[in-house]
Every structure is written in C-alpha cells, then in structure tokens.
Amino acid sequence: MKFSIGIIIFLFSTSIFAEQNKCKSEIKNYKLVEHTTYSFTAGKERACFFAFYTTNIDPMIDPQGNGNLGDAVWYGFYKLNNPSKIYEFPKPSDTFWTNVCSIDAISFYPMHGGKQRDVTVIGSCNKQNAINYTFPFVFIWRGNKFILDKQVNGLLGYISLTVADIREYIKSPETYYKVLRKENT
Numbered sequence: 001m002k003f004s005i006g007i008i009i010f011l012f013s014t015s016i017f018a019e020q021n022k023c024k025s026e027i028k029n030y031k032l033v034e035h036t037t038y039s040f041t042a043g044k045e046r047a048c049f050f051a052f053y054t055t056n057i058d059p060m061i062d063p064q065g066n067g068n069l070g071d072a073v074w075y076g077f078y079k080l081n082n083p084s085k086i087y088e089f090p091k092p093s094d095t096f097w098t099n100v101c102s103i104d105a106i107s108f109y110p111m112h113g114g115k116q117r118d119v120t121v122i123g124s125c126n127k128q129n130a131i132n133y134t135f136p137f138v139f140i141w142r143g144n145k146f147i148l149d150k151q152v153n154g155l156l157g158y159i160s161l162t163v164a165d166i167r168e169y170i171k172s173p174e175t176y177y178k179v180l181r182k183e184n185t
Contacts, residue, residue: 023048058095072098101125116141
C-alpha cells in the first residue's frame with residue numbers, strides 16, 4: 001500500500017512541476033523581471049504570472065530621497081490555453097506604482113476568503129534610501145477578470161509590509177491599520 005501511495009504522490013508532484021515549467025521565461029514585447037514567472041489559477045484556468053519592466057511615466061525622487069528614476073515594474077499573466085494573449089493587471093489611477101523597481105513578495109492566496117485566488121504583489125524601490133517603503137497591490141478575481149483592491153493599495157502604501165500584514169488588514173481593517181501605523185512610526 002505504501003508503494004502505490006508513493007507513486008501517486010510522485011506522479012502528482014511531477015505533474016505540478018511539469019506544469020510550472022510550461023510558463024515561459026521570455027514573452028514577446030516584454031522585458032521580464034528575472035525569477036518572477038509563476039504558475040497559478042486565474043478563475044478556473046491555469047495561467048502564468050510574470051512581472052515586467054516598463055517605461056517609468058513619472059520618474060521622481062521624494063523629499064526623503066526614495067524614488068525610482070529608472071524603469072518601473074508591473075505585472076501581467078497569460079492563460080496556458082492561450083499563451084499569446086497577454087493580460088496586464090489594472091494599474092492604480094495615481095502614478096505611485098511607478099516607484100516600484102523590484103519585487104519583494106508575490107502570493108496567490110485567497111486574501112478575501114472564498115475559493116478564488118487573489119494575486120498579491122509587494123514591490124519597492126529602496127535604491128537611494130534605507131527606509132523600507134513598500135507598495136502593496138492585491139488583485140481580486142471578479143467575474144472573468146482581476147480588479148485592483150484600491151483600499152489596500154491606497155491605505156497601506158509607504159510602510160514596510162509582508163503578505164501576512166495585508167492578509168490581517170483585510171480581515172480586520174480598522175484594528176490592523178492602527179497596528180501597522182504604530183509599528184512603522
């Protein structure tokens with residue numbers, strides 16, 4: 001009996017590994033950020049997440065010396081059944097997203113409960129300052145597309161965050177917002 005269970009586990013693990021290898025390391029017209037291509041589920045379909053460099057439309061340095069004068073980083077995905085159709089995640093209406101020049105964390109955990117996986121990305125750009133500012137983006141699957149959780153993006157920017165911080169904030173916004181602000185002052 002142990003032998004057959006071992007074979008099932010081996011087959012299951014190798015099929016997951018094989019599917020992860022289906023994500024491309026090069027995508028036409030995109031300059032990918034190294035080590036940011038991941039297999040995940042978009043709705044009910046298998047997809048590949050990737051981060052890419054894009055022209056910074058608002059290069060700036062804020063008064064603390066933190067900013068991004070180089071390329072900005074943004075995110076996209078494609079479905080494995082149609083890898084030539086690229087979907088870019090929705091950008092915030094402000095240009096603060098252009099301050100991101102590196103990725104600190106990526107999560108495919110269902111942050112808002114339910115069975116659909118959200119995509120959470122924490123970016124930063126600390127090239128010129130020792131202060132650890134992060135920029136959180138949570139994308140929620142609604143209907144047949146991802147939408148930006150504007151509350152997380154708008155309220156939690158500019159403080160050092162982890163994926164666990166964002167998860168706790170979503171569970172109890174008022175309480176955890178006070179905790180995060182206190183920890184980062």
